[in-house]
Amino acid sequence: MNPTSARSFLYVPANKPELFDKAAGGAADAVIIDLEDAVPLPEKDRARAALTRWLASEPSTDTQIWIRVTPEFMMQDLEAVAEGGVTGIMVAKCSVESLTRADRLLTQHNLGEVELIGLIETAHSLRALPEMARCNRVRTFGIGEVDLLADLRITRSAATEPMIDAVRLNVVIDCAAAGLAAPIAPTSTDFRDLDGFVGTTERFVQMGFRARTALHPRQVPIINAALTPSVDDVDTARRLVQLYADSQGGPTVDDNGRFVDEAVVRGAREILGRA
Numbered sequence: 001m002n003p004t005s006a007r008s009f010l011y012v013p014a015n016k017p018e019l020f021d022k023a024a025g026g027a028a029d030a031v032i033i034d035l036e037d038a039v040p041l042p043e044k045d046r047a048r049a050a051l052t053r054w055l056a057s058e059p060s061t062d063t064q065i066w067i068r069v070t071p072e073f074m075m076q077d078l079e080a081v082a083e084g085g086v087t088g089i090m091v092a093k094c095s096v097e098s099l100t101r102a103d104r105l106l107t108q109h110n111l112g113e114v115e116l117i118g119l120i121e122t123a124h125s126l127r128a129l130p131e132m133a134r135c136n137r138v139r140t141f142g143i144g145e146v147d148l149l150a151d152l153r154i155t156r157s158a159a160t161e162p163m164i165d166a167v168r169l170n171v172v173i174d175c176a177a178a179g180l181a182a183p184i185a186p187t188s189t190d191f192r193d194l195d196g197f198v199g200t201t202e203r204f205v206q207m208g209f210r211a212r213t214a215l216h217p218r219q220v221p222i223i224n225a226a227l228t229p230s231v232d233d234v235d236t237a238r239r240l241v242q243l244y245a246d247s248q249g250g251p252t253v254d255d256n257g258r259f260v261d262e263a264v265v266r267g268a269r270e271i272l273g274r275a
Contacts, residue, residue: 005274006030006064007227008220009142009184009213013038014047014067020054023063028220030064032213035077036092044073048080055085066090066117071098075105082109092144094118094125099135106137115139117184120171121147129171133178140175142184142213143168165207172208182210191216201226210274227274234275237268 006029012019014035023031039047051067059065064087069077071093078089089106091098099118106114116137120126121144129141148167154160168185175183185204188197197219201212205226212223229237243252244265251261 007211008223009066009211010217010220011038011068011187011213011215014051015039015043017047017050017054020051021059023217024059024061024065025063026217026220027224028063028214028217029211029224030066030087032066032068032090034068035073035080036068036070044076048076052080052083055081056083058085064088068092068119069102071095071101074098074101078102078105078109081111081114084111084114086111086114088115088117088139090117090119090142092119093121093147094132094141096128096132096135099132099138103136117142119144122151123148126167126170129174130178133174133180138180140181140183141171142211143171143186145186146189168204168207168209176208182208185209185212187213187215187219189215191219194218194222197222198226229271229275233271237271237275240265240268241272 008028009030009032010023010026010028011032011034012023014033015038020033033051035044035047035051065085066088067077067081067086068090069092071091081089089102091102099116102116114137116135117139118125118132118141120129120141125132126148132138132141145164149156149164152167154163156164171183175181185201188200190196201222204212210227212227214220214223240254240260243254244260246252249262251259254260
């Protein structure tokens, strides 16, 4: 699977190595082994050692393995994956400086294929996204919404939801403008409200996100379902592409008499790419 095509990213605390194999063998397209907030400071060294041992065991899985690291402990966190075995690094509270440093350290460890995802968690990173998008290895960005809203002093409520959507949309726009993969939508900390998770995931897909993080395995099938085009959508997309090809790249109409041009077909190709 191409690293940018993962739909679901399941967080797993790095201080709970007994969950690594189960998570990697589950339904998530990617797991994020979290060395940041999920691990108390006194347990970080033990968590890094457990992660290194697990990666050295060469776990048999097609699931992408991402590691969330913190800028304050970048060197120590990346030492834990120095022997490889990971798809990419997710940099918490990212900045141009931290992404540049991560690239440099990965190069020093000869991890040339490892990619970076930056987590937008501060007002500074939100403003700096266009510049960060030009950093080496960066494939896309995610949103650490709890931290970001706290930094912006925005209280989550029905009244502020349009403001929060505006912040989310800025990330979608900046990723598209930079030619990056579509961003990763924020998760919900209320992992018991699965009906609500269905609704917000569908909204995020409509907004332009093409992946979402999960805190609990029960959220993963919801993400995968929302980001998998239906059979009807795929059939329609294939028909549009064929009609456009038959018209030799000129404007045409679909089977319902609606106008079809390159912009319409571009959307159809995106659906087929996800399928």
